[in-house]
Amino acid sequence: MSPRLRIAAIALVVLAGAGAWLWLGRDTGELHYTGFVEGEERIVRAEVAGRVLEVPFAEGAVVPAGAVVARLDDADVAARIESKRRELGVLEAQIARQREQVALTESTWRRDVAAREAELRQAEAQSRLAAVTHGRQSKLAAEGVASPQRLDEARSSRDAAQSAVERARDVLARARAMEGEIAVAKSQLAVLEEQLALARAQLGELEVLRAKYTVRAPATDSVVQAQLVWPGELAQPGTPLVSVLDPLDKYVQIYVPVADADRVRVGTRVAIELDSAPGRRVPGEVSFVADQANFTPEKIETRSDRLGQVYRAKVRILEDVEQFQPGTEGNVYLSGDGVETARR
Structure with a gap:
């Protein structure tokens, strides 16, 4: 074999080894995603038709479980x-x-x-x-x-x-x-x-x-996110009245690249960290992964086009939920073996 061919062969071996190291490193290394904390929104709707008489709770108010959130004319x-x-x-x-x-x-x-x-x-x-x-x-x-x-x-x-x-x-x-x-x-x-x-x-x-004309909050304490109707307006069956958030049911919404989709599945345990509290992680769990990719080009012609797609996912916060305020930025970490331990 000529010296030129030997050098080419050595280069190929080195490149192959480096590629394998990078690939294995991605499979076994820690994955990191950034997203925003959101609350699980629940829309309280009218079941009957009637004119709105009262909406007792303003936006941001804490609503006890089963409390009246709207009264319709009965x-x-x-x-x-x-x-x-x-x-x-x-x-x-x-x-x-x-x-x-x-x-x-x-x-x-x-x-x-x-x-x-x-x-x-x-x-x-x-x-x-x-x-x-x-x-x-x-x-x-x-x-x-x-x-x-x-x-x-x-x-x-x-x-x-x-x-x-x-x-x-x-x-x-x-x-x-x-x-x-x-x-x-x-x-x-x-x-x-x-x-x-x-x-x-x-x-x-x-x-x-008649009881349906008195609209009540869900069976758990919640916070009014938005008032959607006002006294004097006419509500029909299905009309949204108020939007509430469960303060103990929050998640971080992230977008997972196609290359990581096989490692981020429903039930996967992760760790979540707030930007405002670096180094302090709490456990979380993937509760939802979209069945279709987002940001899909109109025509996929190359492998790079496919790799550019992402899947929307929700990571439910399992502990210290009250410390995570909706709208704040959070970081999600997934270890190489798919099991993440929270670090305090």
């Missing part, structure tokens, strides 16, 4: 609730009267049926006795011992007793037939009770609707 639904309550009162009074009437009618009917049954039993007993007497008189008359007059009297008593039984049975049947009227009264009571149940359900729905 006069219409309030009137409907009052009307429904009056309807409930009328139905409840009707049901009370109907129940009383049903109970009284049923009690009277039971006593009447019991009395008619007792009368029938007495008539049947008298009829049996009259039949026995008539049979005995018939036998005596056949033997010539009893007079025909006594036999006629016994026959008349028997027939009268049997007629009394028939009348008692008819009276009892009519008394028992009154049960149908009681059944009708009970069915009317059931209809009223169904109407009452429906009215109560409708009242419950109206009260749930």
